[in-house]
Amino acid sequence: MSKSVRYLTPLIVFGALVALLVWGLGQDPREVPSPLIGKPVPEFSLPALEDPNRTVTEADLKGKISLVNVWASWCNSCRAEHQALMSLSEVPDFQIVGLNWKDEAADAMRVLRLTGNPYDLNGYDPDNTVGIHWGVYGAPETFVVDQDGIIRYKHIGPIDREVWEKKLQPLVAELRARG
Template structure:
């Protein structure tokens, strides 16, 4: 800076990096304070996106958006490589015994052989399982990662999105009351 620069101008130039630093720290604190499982989905309250996927265990069959009409559905996004999906698997197996809803898998960015091997070894909680290796359908559902679970009502409307594994707390505090409400609405 030249000697002709005023002290006020030098102070303003010196404060710019400090203001940027404070703004970045504020954004970091804000971001760390948010729960990533509470990312709002623009699809909640809207019909499920149209789709057609091969059925994972029987590629001659298809899984479509029409399969999500007529009864309550839990659409569970999962993959064989996903550790959190493995953690929630036993909960899904227990839930699969309920007559109140169907569990529809969306096998996401996976290898069909690996996925089928996991289901053979650990059990298959899914009434049907769409195979989406290239994220063709996942992108239209706004999938961020696995596991994610969507609650779809009997009219094919997405009513809730849960990011992360389903465990006892998620079931008892969120999903079970919502399913009871949806059943009462039928």
């Protein structure tokens, strides 16, 4: 191996690592691609948080546009987005379905009693049985599911006015128009 190649190789490797780092820093950490986009909601069956005798399934997500919101009482970011979800619960033409994740039912019910309940339905997933099939990394996460039960979008992090106006509302309007 020539002397110049021996000295250039580490420099080239270092340059490639710097380029990779710069590229990574420019990415939005909330934009994690999901292999479920464009695919049907995974089959699931969970007890309803408010009524363990009722079951929440993928069939509940068909026929309406649904925002499926993964949340927990112990999640600070979930508390931060709660008021936005309360406001969205008044918007017609879609439902908000909660997926109470890795939580204690009594704690979750207490939060809903104290802060209001934006959810039309709320599945209780204390052991991450369903969350793992949805590819849930943490809470909060929100999925947009169309009328046919197809996942169209995944948002990681809290929903706020900006997220609603720039990302979710245009998608919900598009899905509504498709009927």
